Amino acid sequence: MNSDPTLNIMTICRYLSRGSSIFLFLAFSLLFAVVLVVFIQPVGVLAHTAQMSSLSPLAQMALITIAGYLTVLISRVILCLVARRTTLSPMAYGIWIAIELMLCITFAALFAWIVSGCGPVELGPLAGDIFLGNIGIFLIPNVIAFQDFRIHELKAELRRAHAPSPVVPMSPSLPDQHINFYEKGGRLALTTRCSNVLYIEAADNYANIHYINEGKEDAFILHNSLKDIEKDCLAMGLLRCHRGYMVNVENVKLMRKERGNLVLEINHTPKIIPVSKSYASDVIRFFSTNNASAPLSGPIPVL
Numbered sequence: 315m316n317s318d319p320t321l322n323i324m325t326i327c328r329y330l331s332r333g334s335s336i337f338l339f340l341a342f343s344l345l346f347a348v349v350l351v352v353f354i355q356p357v358g359v360l361a362h363t364a365q366m367s368s369l370s371p372l373a374q375m376a377l378i379t380i381a382g383y384l385t386v387l388i389s390r391v392i393l394c395l396v397a398r399r400t401t402l403s404p405m406a407y408g409i410w411i412a413i414e415l416m417l418c419i420t421f422a423a424l425f426a427w428i429v430s431g432c433g434p435v436e437l438g439p440l441a442g443d444i445f446l447g448n449i450g451i452f453l454i455p456n457v458i459a460f461q462d463f464r465i466h467e468l469k470a471e472l473r474r475a476h477a478p479s480p481v482v483p484m485s486p487s488l489p490d491q492h493i494n495f496y497e498k499g500g501r502l503a504l505t506t507r508c509s510n511v512l513y514i515e516a517a518d519n520y521a522n523i524h525y526i527n528e529g530k531e532d533a534f535i536l537h538n539s540l541k542d543i544e545k546d547c548l549a550m551g552l553l554r555c556h557r558g559y560m561v562n563v564e565n566v567k568l569m570r571k572e573r574g575n576l577v578l579e580i581n582h583t584p585k586i587i588p589v590s591k592s593y594a595s596d597v598i599r600f601f602s603t604n605n606a607s608a609p610l611s612g613p614i615p616v617l
Contacts, residue, residue: 325535327407328522329463331397336390338462342455343386347379350451359426359447362440366431374429382422382448389414398584401517419444493550495523497537504534508550512565512580513587516540516558524583531583555597556590569601 329335350356357371359378367374393410396402402410422444427435493511495504510526521543523534536543544554552560561578568579569589576589576597589597 323404326460326463327402327404328397328533328535329466330459331393331402331407333394335459335462336394339455339459340387340390342458343452344383346451346454347383350447351375351379356443356447359440359443360430362436362443363426363430364433364435366433367429369429374426377429378422378426378444379447379451381425382418382444385418385421386414386452389417401515401522403518415445415448418448422448491550493547495534495536495538495543496546498539498542503536508562509564511552511562512583513562513585514540514543514552514560524585526582553597553600555593556588557592559587561587563600566601569597 330339351372355372355375357375360371360374369377389410393402419441423437423441426440426444491508492505493508494502497503504523506525506527512524512526512531515522515524516539517535519537519539521536521538521540523536525532525534540554540558540560544552544560547560551563553563554560555578561580565581566578567581570577570579572586575591576594578587578589578597580587
């Protein structure tokens with residue numbers, strides 16, 4: 315496994331922001347919330363509110379737990395949507411989770427006050443008990459999600475270890491060679507077929523390689539700059555189109571104008587890749603003069 319701690323943290327954040335990981339977390343969180351309310355019944359939380367409601371303590375706890383869970387559910391859905399469009403840094407991910415926890419405690423405490431009859435309330439002790447309850451509900455699901463990440467990374471490492479290395483450069487007679495991606499220092503980090511690569515996105519001193527893995531879009535965070543990748547992979551069909559992006563010309567399906575700027579649509583992903591003005595002439599020139607040699611089925615239409 316990769317020994318770079320910063321890279322591992324970024325990889326973990328990206329994996330935990332995926333839809334499948336969020337679904338796993340929410341499913342287990344719901345399970346443990348039900349277990350907590352039905353079997354453990356932490357009605358001691360209600361001791362901090364004046365009981366002016368006709369609802370039973372168990373019914374009140376159920377409503378408080380639902381309020382907190384819905385807050386987390388909405389937060390994680392938004393997180394998933396945001397993560398599809400941009401790469402969250404470890405700091406941004408941590409801030410997001412911290413805000414999520416604060417909102418969860420706030421809404422749960424508000425519901426505790428409402429369902430108890432809107433009487434006097436000891437806010438500090440109530441928020442403290444709700445915080446401890448959240449830790450109890452979300453601790454094990456977070457551990458499960460992390461272990462799922464470890465299994466995913468182990469499988470990916472095994473696939474990379476058994477992937478064959480290229481023996482000859484890309485040529486028209488060999489249109490789908492393997493392509494190697496190296497970290498700073500020259501360590502091989504990822505090998506895949508050229509046709510699997512969709513686009514590469516810069517992320518500070520790292521690069522997110524978006525590629526097809528087992529029929530679905532996946533991403534690998536590489537400790538290398540886009541500039542160095544461009545030097546190594548230009549002959550493999552990767553084209554720089556923006557300060558923060560490179561695209562695989564084989565998977566570009568459409569070039570069009572959007573609000574006066576060129577953008578590229580890529581096969582197998584909803585991501586729209588921008589073409590900056592400084593690279594626009596090079597991109598247009600490439601697709602207008604290299605259709606015979608580039609691995610494309612025909613001219614790219616510009617709409």
